Amino acid sequence: MYKSSPQFREIPVPRHRFSPLLKEWKKIYEPLVKHLNLQVRMNLKAKRVELRTSKYTTDLGSIQKAADFVKAFMLGFNVDDAIAILRVDDLYIDSFDIKDVKTLEGDHLSRAIGRIAGKNGKVKFAIENASKTRVVLADTSIHILGSFQNIKIARDAIVSLILGSPPGKVNANLAIVSSRMKQRF
Template sequence: MASSSTFDDDLPMEEGMPELIDDDDVPSVLPSLLEQNLDTAPKGAAKGDGFTLVKRKRKSHADIEMEDISTPDEGKTEETAGEESSSGPKSAKRSKGQKGEFRNVAVPKHRYTPLKENWASIFTPIVKNLGLQIRFNLKKRQVEIRNPEDREDTTDLQKAADFVRAFILGFEVNDAIALIRLDHLFLETFEIADVKHSLKGDHVSRAIGRIAGKDGRTKLVIENTTKTRIVVANTKIHVLGAYQNLRLARNAVCSLIMGANPSKVYGNLRNMASRGAERL
């Protein structure tokens, strides 16, 4: 059986920790992911009840126009030269999409009923706040999101697709909507076999049990401490949160898969959380 030395460097375990997690340290209900990450959001992130569209800053070139003294090629006419100057650099075209561009998100059978029940909560922010078009294709069983005909920017379109995809993977609507409101959240997916491919049969079930814990307390503690959300779907694990928080949650889950004691992982996360609070 492989040892857990691979993850000891990233997540060192402390000795002398209690074997069980105290019930007082486990919150009964977690706040929304949006509320937890508002304090760590960048200055440009949205705050309050209303939505504010955030545009990413790009490096601006120097505002110096150089006079072109080179002679144009003989094969180029004045019309083609004017078209090239008006079109601008090629990099600007690559950042834009096509008018009416769309995204498709496939919906498995077991998520069809939750999607139908929460359709109003998904439909409202995409249509009213982002100004996109959305529909559910009954024949193809997929959610189709499209940009308006007069818009080429695909930033909001990708945010809406990530929001719907997060809900389809099993996250709550209130947590998945943070992907629209905040720009520094990411979604990561990995499998238990990616961490330890030698696990088979009942050992995989035990690894899943260590991640969830009794009545889901271990997973709840990891989510509350790292300000992330975790969904365990069979052998796949989906984690939603900020980049640094994703790293802490991923290391904790990997240590549990490798056979670490949940109380030791919890104690290490608590120490890391206190260090982060001191830095802030």
Template sequence: MDIDSSEPMTDVQEKPRKERNTDHKVLRIHTEDAQNDETAEGEFVERKTRPKRLKRKAAGETSEAMDTEATVPKKPHFAKLAASQQMSGKAEFRKVRIPPNRLKALKENWLEIYNPIVQQLFLQVRFNIKMRRVEIKTSKETKEVSALQKAEDFVKAFSVGFEVADALALVRLDDLYLESFQVQDVKTLRGDHLARAIGRIAGKGGKTKFTIENVTKTRIVLQENKINILGTFHNIAAARRAISNLILGSPPSKVYGTMRAIAAKVHDRF
């Protein structure tokens, strides 16, 4: 008996599957009020409104944005405070000790030290004879907070051996500094070895010291085994490198070559 493969095996009809409610679509069911509804029976209609969660989130973001915009304060503008107000109305003191070998020079150049501190920096200054130190004090007329530090550096530079004209640059310029270090900070030397190292730094008649000063545009004072350098940050670093090489034993001729290379770089830069 031949079986026709085209005919279905059973007479059971497949039931239509129910589609899930996705993408916020709803199945409209025929009711008594369907006659007044424009949509056809069994038709899918897409919701045009957002879910409640999204609505609440959007509403919260908008309210927060409105609150932040409304509560952003404007930048305050305050008048510039005077130096006396920044120091909380209290006077500040600085004391600089003068070594015995500089007392005579201080008496001879007292007016040249006194006038810039009082007339330019608007500070009060006096020399304590008993304690052998210069005392500096702020006043109501002081306009700059850094005036006290400038005056201290000025007096300290004079006390270590700089001339008044060179030390006065610390008052007029803001990018000048005073650095001091000892020979033992570079290399531990004693006796004749220490004397020879200082001799290499000074040179014959001060030739090596003057060469370093002219090339690096600094001022150098040798105070026993202490070396004081006055200049800008980069110039002080170049001068200290040259002096350190001399202390470590490099001959002056080699240091001169290094100084010429530094001078060429500075000339090309400017």
């Protein structure tokens, strides 16, 4: 236990994530209260999740981990994927917009998003499995959850898809990179 004044974090809830938050609240609430010993409150009027350390909080970094966990959920990650942030130390979220890579509009933008997702999500799943990351496509924003090195692998694959590489070529490159990763460990 530590004796400093309580720390406080507020995470805004976007309008489109409010319903999933209500549905998954118990899964979000329990690890924060039971394992990190934080005080958690959903402020319905202000539409935000409020976190505060309590006198039982033992780790000073737990409030930041909790804030990152809730932010990951707000970005669109599954609760089970986001909960990994609480358990594993070296997980990060990298977010970027498709227009940061290349200025695309109209049908060109739609085709780029389609190349990233693939038919029935196959390309996205291939990127996730090869790089050991989780990817969320939210309109024109892309969010990647994983370790620093794995995020770079996934980001390089996604950028090449945005720039127009065919998914088959990107899959082949991912297979090469993942086989090199397996040889290292």
